Amino acid sequence: MIYTLPAIFATIGAILSFVFFRKKEREISILVSILSLIVSIFSLFKPNYFTNYFYVDNLSKIFLLMISIVYLGVVLFSIEYISSMKERFIKVYQYFTLLNLFVAVMFFSVILNNFGLIWVCIEATTFTSALLVAVENDFAALEAAWRYIIIVSVGLVISLIATLFLYSSAKTLLIDELLIQKAPGSLFLLGGILLIVGYGTKGGxxxxxxxxxxxxxxxxxxxxxxxxxxxxxxxxxxxxxxxxIYNNVLLSEFAFVLGFLSVATASIMSLNQKLYKRLFAYSSIENMGLALIGISLGSYALFGAIILIFTHALAKSGVFMLTGNIFHNFKSKKIEDISGLIKTMPKTGLFLFLGTLAVTGAPPFATFFAELLILAKTINLYGWLVGMTLFFFVGCGFLFINYKVINMVFSSKSKPLVKESLFTLIPIIYISLSAIIIIAVPVFYKLLDGVIK
Structure with a gap:
């Protein structure tokens, strides 16, 4: 079945990297990521597929495409980045093995027809990725990995309880069967609330x-x-x-509140950040909060959320790759230590600025269009006061993050010009792709016509 091939390729890549070809893990990972991308693109033109095990519609296909695009870029960028690290917590072949497994379970997560199996796959992303967080092999990295495991595991226990409640109420966990059930009971509502909290933990x-x-x-x-x-x-x-499955008013309001608080918290916290990677991390929290708001509102706001998620994936992956270039040359993660990037590292500086505009929702990037849809639906359902308050926090996040990045890129102090790696081309391509997603919005709308109600 074509829809399982990306996950199968990534799994094969992990096995080969770990068991048979430990000296060729880079080449194997490149091959399987390219094959996954090719199959994901081809799957867009294939009919939807529904069985007891798999539920693949156009939303699943879009997620498959998004995962495979980022997968290829991360594999390519990792080739030089992981080799330049002097003290690694894990070996290179172990890094690529875990990376391939990590992606494989994410591929499976978006094509399965069972909430229980989806839970298993998303839980598997934790133990396949925890060691990847600690690759730098210092106390702070190990502590961050430990906190990641503890907090997201608590969240996934909550989502497991939610899954049990869903089953107790509906007597099934199959998505296609849940879609045709009428009026789930209060236990289903409780399960839905816990599911939002549980998976929301992993979603930031x-x-x-x-x-x-x-x-x-x-x-x-x-x-x-x-x-x-x-x-x-x-x-x-x-x-x-x-x-x-269950578009309940209370459930929608609960998700809206959590999304709103995520946007507000991220916006406020971005003002005080001293480290540029943490700054972009809070930008991710803000974007996921906006996406959750769009999901809760449904209709064209849901469409905006999916456009936001896809564009953010391309732009933010490029931005984080560029932070690797900055750290490699400046040997610092502090914002105050980075200046004059446009003179020291012209390509990195320019596309860091453009990528930041993309992830914070500046026009003409598709994130701006997506945020407009979400804000418009917010005003339509909750009124101007709530809508303008949300706009205020989004605007504050935009100003705080871009102000810091502009200082890093365009400040007068600079170091001598450095030669930028050929691998800088990868984040440049991804940020450029995020800029042209706006052209593909009608295609996304046509693909998602059956999902958006």
Whole structure:
């Protein structure tokens, strides 16, 4: 079956890297990531597929494509980045083995027809990625990895309890069967609330978002890229399916409040950040909060949330890769230590600025269009006061983050010009792709016509 091939390729890549070809793990990972991308693109033109085990519609296909695009970029960027690290907590072949497994379970997460199996896959992302957070092999990185494991495991225990409640209420966990059931009971509502909290923990949603800034701040740049770009959205995927099944007012309001608080918290916290990777981590929290708001509101706001998630994946993966270039040359993660990037590292500086505009929702990036849809639906349902308050926090986040990045890029103090790696081309391509997503919005709308109600 074509839809399982990306996950199978990534799994084969992990096995080959760990068992048979430990000296060729880079080449194997490149091959399987390219094959996964090719199959994901081809799957867009194939019919939807529904069985007792798999539920693949156009939303699943979009998630498959998003994961495979970022997967290839992260593998390519990791080749030089992991080799340049002097003291690694794990060996290179172990790094690529875990990276391939991590992506494989995310591929499976978005094509399965069973909430229980989805839970297993998203739980598996924790133990396949925890060691990747600690690759730098210092106390702070190990502590961040430990906090990541503890907090997201608590969240996933909550989502497991939620899954049990869903089954107790509906007597099934199959998405296609849940879609045709009428009027689930109050136990289903309780399960839905817990499911939002549980998966929201992994997605960086308030109030269990504290692990995210620590993990992003200490993880290697390519791992931060894959966390922010696809792990967070994949964690929100079951919530999208939940609202597709059960569009309850109380459930929608609960998700809206958590999304709103995530945006507000991230916006306020971004003002005080001293480390540029933590700054972009709070930007991810803000974007996932906006996405959850769009999911809760449904209709064209849900469409905006999916556009936001896809564009954010491309732009934020590129931005985090560029932070790896900055750290490699400046040997510092502090914002105050970085200046004159446009003169010292012209390509990195320019595209860091453009990528930041993309992830904070500046026009003409598709994130701006997506945020407009979400804000418009917020005003439509909750009134101007709530809508303008949300706009205020989004605007504050935009100003705080871009102000710091502009100082890093365009300040007068600078070091001598350095030769930028050929691998800088990878984040440049991804940020450029995020700029042209706006052209593909009609295609996304046509693909999602059956999902958006």
């Amino acid at each position: 949603i308030f109030p269990m978002n504290t692990w995210l800034a620590d993990a992003h701040g200490k993880a290697p740049a390519p791992i931060s890229a894959i966390f922010s770009a696809i792990l967070l959205p994949v964690s929100l995927y079951p919530i999208i399916r939940l609202f597709e």
